[in-house]
Amino acid sequence: MGVVTPPTDRTPKQDRSRATRRRLLEAAVACLAEHGWAGSTVSVVAERAGVSRGAAQHHFPTREDLFTAAVEYVAEERSAALRALPVQGRTAVVAALVDLYTGPLFRAALQLWVAASNEEQLRPRVTELEARVGRETHRIAVELLTADETRPGVRETVQGLLDMARGLGLANVLTDDTAxxxxxxxxxxALLDDALN
Amino acid sequence: MGVVTPPTDRTPKQDRSRATRRRLLEAAVACLAEHGWAGSTVSVVAERAGVSRGAAQHHFPTREDLFTAAVEYVAEERSAALRALPVQGRTAVVAALVDLYTGPLFRAALQLWVAASNEEQLRPRVTELEARVGRETHRIAVELLTADETRPGVRETVQGLLDMARGLGLANVLTDDTAxxxxxxxxxxALLDDALN
Incomplete structure (x- = not known):
């Protein structure tokens, strides 16, 4: 007695709440990627995360709150991981940027995007979210590619690369387009490297 | 009497049937673009086209038949229009190719694509349709850009351009991204022109 303290007693309430929130956000992205907007409700996500429906609604009062927060959270995690990569050549950077658009995060964002095009309630939130994520991705791309945006055309070259990455992501939704x-x-x-030098 | 023949008498039955089919296909694409897969049924399209539900089902026995045929029909119309363009410089060709991805046809195809990612019944048909439309668009792009695919890298250069066009289409779904x-x-x-010369 007094030697082993049960782990729950050492976990502050705030940390547990944060862990619950993270589990819900990750379950929400996986759910959206697999089942689409129509099949993604707060109840389904709560069950997948092993969290009670009441606890889920404490964190996210509405379905829109949960799913926009989920896509934003995972996008931020991915951005942070990208920024943490060691300095690499441009070919590796381009591959890493394109990878952002080929996993479950892109699938989830795409489902949310398309749902927002038909649902007025979702549209302004998703539009704002996409603009924010898009600006952040552009900033990271410029930094990792060591692109000098003061030179004419460089900004549009990088933007076009991210548009290409998004298109490649879309091509990978129904089939494995890896090769x-x-x-x-x-x-x-290679073309980009020439253009940026 | 005998001078003015009512127009319906001069229209062979086959022509009327073809016109009905075309009206249904165009209404289906518009419906899919505006309301998404969940809001697109054979009844809704028949009403929009001013055709009876029975006549619609005579042409397209299932919902999947109607919507995959619709996306294919409109894609073929767009391809034919693109091939009929006068010979132009590469900048104009790139703009015309990108335009393929920014209108109602792309919106409709995107809705079908995303629905297919969640619905097993739709998936093989849409996958096959997209492969066919993709190959045809690539062929047209090579021809209009006078790209020599026997040279290494040229095929991938053109493919990347079409991936970029698809990504630009996606960026235009929620907001007007024209500028x-x-x-x-x-x-x-300009990058493409350098790469192809």
């Missing part, structure tokens, strides 16, 4: 994508990425990484 | 898109297209058209 073709790698060839396209290799070729455009 | 930014025009700058990106101008810059990438």
């Amino acid at each position: 073709r994508r790698q060839r396209v990425v290799a070729q455009w990484a | 930014r898109r025009q700058r990106v297209v101008a810059q990438w058209a």
Whole structure:
């Protein structure tokens, strides 16, 4: 007695709440990616996260709150991971940027995006979210590619690369497009390197 | 009497049937673009086209038949229009190719694509349709850009351009992205022209 303290007693309430929140956000992105907007409700996500429906609603009062927060949270996690990569050549950077658009995060964002195009309630929130995530991704891309945006055309070159990455993500939704994508990425990484030098 | 024949008498039955089919297909694409897959049924499309539900089902026995046929029909119309363009410089060609991805056809195809990612019944048909439309668009792009695909990298250069166009289409779904898109297209058209020469 007095030697082993049960772990829950050492976990502050705030940390547990934060962990619950994170579990809900990760379950929400996985749910959206797999089942689409129509199949994604707060109840389904709460069950998947192993959290009570009441606790889920304490964190996220509405379905819109939960899913926009989820896409934003995962996008921030991915951005942070990208910024933490060691300094690399441009070909590796282009591949890493394109990877942002080929996993469950992109699938989830796409589902939210398309749902927002038909649902007025969701539209302003998703539009604002996408603008924020888009600006942040652009900033990271410029930094990792060591692109000098004071030179004419450089800004648009980088933007076009991210548009290409988004299009490659879309091409990967129904089929595994990995082999073709790698060839396209290799070729455009070389063209981009020429354009930025 | 005998001078004015009512127009319906001069229209063969087959022509009327073809016109009905076309009205249904165009209404289906508009419906999908505006209301998404969940809001698009055969009844809604029949009403929009001014055709009876029975006549609609005579042409398209299932919902999947109607909507995949609709996206294919409109894609073919757009391809034919693109092939009929007068010979132009590469910048104009790039702009015309990107335009394929920014109107109601792209919106409709996107809705079908995302629905197919969650619905097993739709998935194989949409996957096959997208592969076919993708190959055809690539062929047209190579031809209009006078790109020599026997040279290494040229095939991937053109593919990457179409991936960028698809990504630009996606960026235009929630907001009017025209001004930014025009700058990106101008810059990438110049990069492409260098790469293809």
